[in-house]
Amino acid sequence: MSACGGGGNSGGGTPPPTTFVLTVNSADPASGVAITVAPADNNSAGNGSTAFTRTYNQATTVTLTAPNASGTNGTVFSSWTGCTTATGATCTVLVDANTTVTATYVAPLIKPTVTVTPGAASIARSQSLQVTVAVSGGAGNPTPTGSVTLTSGSYTSSAITLASGSATVTVPAESLASGTPTLTATYTPDAASSTVYTSATGTSQAVTVNLQTAVAVNQALAGPPVTDQLLGMNMAAWYDPTTPAVVPAFQAAGIKALRWPGGSWSDDYHWTNNTLCNGTPNSNATYPQFVNDLALAGSFDVALTADYGTNSTCNGPGDPAEAAAWVADSLKLGLTVSHMTVGNEEYGSWETDMHPKPNDGPTYAAATAGATGYYAQIKAASPSTLVGVSVSPGSPAAWDPAVLSGAKGFYDFVELHYYPQAPGAESDAYLVQQAAQGLTTTINQLKAELATAGAANTPIYVGEIGSVYTNPGKQSMSITQGLYAGQMLGEMMNDGVVRSTWWIGFGNCNGTAGNISSSLYGWQSFGGYNIFADGPTDTGCAGAGPIGTMSPTARAFQLFSNIAVNGENALTATVAGETTDVVAYAATHSGGTALFVFNRNQTTPEPVTISLSGTNSSKGVTVITYSKAIYDQSQNNVWAPPTTTTMGAQSLPLTLTLDPWSMNVVLIQ
Numbered sequence: 252m253s254a255c256g257g258g259g260n261s262g263g264g265t266p267p268p269t270t271f272v273l274t275v276n277s278a279d280p281a282s283g284v285a286i287t288v289a290p291a292d293n294n295s296a297g298n299g300s301t302a303f304t305r306t307y308n309q310a311t312t313v314t315l316t317a318p319n320a321s322g323t324n325g326t327v328f329s330s331w332t333g334c335t336t337a338t339g340a341t342c343t344v345l346v347d348a349n350t351t352v353t354a355t356y357v358a359p360l361i362k363p364t365v366t367v368t369p370g371a372a373s374i375a376r377s378q379s380l381q382v383t384v385a386v387s388g389g390a391g392n393p394t395p396t397g398s399v400t401l402t403s404g405s406y407t408s409s410a411i412t413l414a415s416g417s418a419t420v421t422v423p424a425e426s427l428a429s430g431t432p433t434l435t436a437t438y439t440p441d442a443a444s445s446t447v448y449t450s451a452t453g454t455s456q457a458v459t460v461n462l463q464t465a466v467a468v469n470q471a472l473a474g475p476p477v478t479d480q481l482l483g484m485n486m487a488a489w490y491d492p493t494t495p496a497v498v499p500a501f502q503a504a505g506i507k508a509l510r511w512p513g514g515s516w517s518d519d520y521h522w523t524n525n526t527l528c529n530g531t532p533n534s535n536a537t538y539p540q541f542v543n544d545l546a547l548a549g550s551f552d553v554a555l556t557a558d559y560g561t562n563s564t565c566n567g568p569g570d571p572a573e574a575a576a577w578v579a580d581s582l583k584l585g586l587t588v589s590h591m592t593v594g595n596e597e598y599g600s601w602e603t604d605m606h607p608k609p610n611d612g613p614t615y616a617a618a619t620a621g622a623t624g625y626y627a628q629i630k631a632a633s634p635s636t637l638v639g640v641s642v643s644p645g646s647p648a649a650w651d652p653a654v655l656s657g658a659k660g661f662y663d664f665v666e667l668h669y670y671p672q673a674p675g676a677e678s679d680a681y682l683v684q685q686a687a688q689g690l691t692t693t694i695n696q697l698k699a700e701l702a703t704a705g706a707a708n709t710p711i712y713v714g715e716i717g718s719v720y721t722n723p724g725k726q727s728m729s730i731t732q733g734l735y736a737g738q739m740l741g742e743m744m745n746d747g748v749v750r751s752t753w754w755i756g757f758g759n760c761n762g763t764a765g766n767i768s769s770s771l772y773g774w775q776s777f778g779g780y781n782i783f784a785d786g787p788t789d790t791g792c793a794g795a796g797p798i799g800t801m802s803p804t805a806r807a808f809q810l811f812s813n814i815a816v817n818g819e820n821a822l823t824a825t826v827a828g829e830t831t832d833v834v835a836y837a838a839t840h841s842g843g844t845a846l847f848v849f850n851r852n853q854t855t856p857e858p859v860t861i862s863l864s865g866t867n868s869s870k871g872v873t874v875i876t877y878s879k880a881i882y883d884q885s886q887n888n889v890w891a892p893p894t895t896t897t898m899g900a901q902s903l904p905l906t907l908t909l910d911p912w913s914m915n916v917v918l919i920q
């Protein structure tokens with residue numbers, strides 16, 4: 252009897268799963284590539300090194316990950332084949348049959364070197380620029396083919412096809428931004444090079460791109476009259492005025508005017524016997540010798556500074572009678588003193604003043620004015636001599652108002668001194684680019700003071716000029732002070748200054764006592780107030796050359812002597828473009844026009860155009876230049892002169908390129 256529900260047989264149950272083999276290979280190299288495998292197979296085998304196999308149940312999803320580098324022969328991953336799906340180095344396989352996958356490796360692509368070479372280091376924005384782009388794969392590799400594109404700021408070139416690994420790109424005018432942009436070239440390989448090279452970029456050195464600077468001269472409106480009395484030098488009684496080299500050196504530089512007897516010594520100096528209350532003048536610096544051997548010998552105009560501080564016995568204040576006798580004696584010697592100023596810088600406590608209330612504006616004004624004051628007595632002795640007072644706009648605040656109002660009617664001119672820097676605080680950038688224009692600001696302040704005092708249009712004499720008020724260092728010998736001096740002369744011409752005298756011509760070396768910092772440009776390790784060399788016997792400044800050698804500052808006077816011609820008038824020169832670097836002054840000149848044009852950039856030439864209103868041609872142009880490059884010869888003890896270029900007839904506007912840190916006289920006939 253069989254059991255209820257019985258049946259079946261001993262061979263029944265679930266069949267085993269179907270399995271397949273996954274083969275993992277690699278190419279280049281064919282073996283040894285470590286592949287990450289997930290999940291492990293039926294035998295618990297996971298990661299492996301090619302070539303290897305894994306066994307999986309049907310419908311298992313397996314993820315394989317190849318390394319970026321093969322690790323054996325330097326090849327890099329390229330692609331998978333045989334995968335269900337592949338993304339980058341990851342291969343996904345749905346195992347539903349025996350399957351073979353291969354990770355293929357290839358030699359790595361080379362990143363070529365891209366070199367960008369501009370055809371010029373500096374251009375005007377109005378100029379085009381040729382740029383050479385070279386693409387190199389390195390030694391032993393094929394020459395890259397493809398194209399390059401050049402970019403800079405908003406500029407992008409078209410794609411230029413390489414020829415023998417190189418291409419030339421012409422950047423059109425006005426394409427580059429002003430300043431110091433760089434240019435970047437991007438290399439794109441073509442089909443032939445794409446299996447060898449990647450794309451790559453290269454960047455040039457900075458290119459200086461200048462605005463095209465235009466100097467326009469308005470010839471229709473004549474400005475202040477030009478005077479050669481701006482070409483003046485101080486001389487002092489401590490230096491021998493009979494020194495033979497002085498007169499020819501001054502004449503070579505175009506010097507026309509002198510001031511005597513020397514700054515603060517003036518309020519301590521007594522001309523009758525060549526003595527000082529405190530000190531000893533040069534024994535040859537008697538007044539007759541100064542007149543005969545220097546003033547008359549060189550036909551120089553002379554200004555004297557009357558002793559306001561001490562009387563001849565050195566026990567009281569200055570005596571107007573001594574000043575009056577001085578100009579009277581000058582007439583006997585054959586010299587009419589053109590200007591006499593009452594005292595030197597008596598607004599300052601550093602000046603000798605034996606008046607009961609020293610360095611006091613009202614006291615000074617009272618001594619100048621009145622029937623027995625300096626003015627009246629000097630004018631009585633020499634009616635043609637102009638009498639002036641010392642001024643110092645704004646410092647001290649009370650001095651100028653007291654003097655200009657208290658002595659009103661008793662001065663023919665005012666004397667101003669200007670030193671824009673303090674010792675130890677010198678700055679080349681300030682001196683070259685701002686200091687000279689600061690004088691015009693001071694003069695305008697002085698003109699306002701004169702107007703307030705009811706003495707508007709009183710002539711202004713700048714009796715002392717320098718770059719630093721004491722203890723000059725290497726800057727005083729450098730092109731930087733020369734550029735400052737040249738601009739000072741141009742500013743004074745435009746400001747209508749009637750006379751100026753630089754401090755000092757000869758005899759005031761300062762040796763190594765001043766600022767000789769490497770932060771200041773220059774080749775000398777010494778400094779001096781004097782701008783003509785005293786010669787090798789002056790050991791502190793022996794490197795300044797033979798006696799009479801002109802420093803860059805003296806060269807500025809020499810250049811300006813071509814412009815400071817009596818009978819001419821200043822003209823307005825307007826600069827558009829690089830106004831920080833370029834400044835210009837202009838005047839009429841023998842029926843033509845003369846310009847004094849400066850490049851205040853230390854390293855970059857400045858292209859300029861010069862136009863004259865109402866004129867489109869010139870029958871002759873001459874350019875006289877003194878530059879940093881000329882000054883630089885002094886490092887070898889060569890103090891070279893300016894260069895002169897005769898350009899002949901020219902159409903206008905005239906195009907010139909100004910050398911770095913240069914002053915240029917341009918004479919247009």
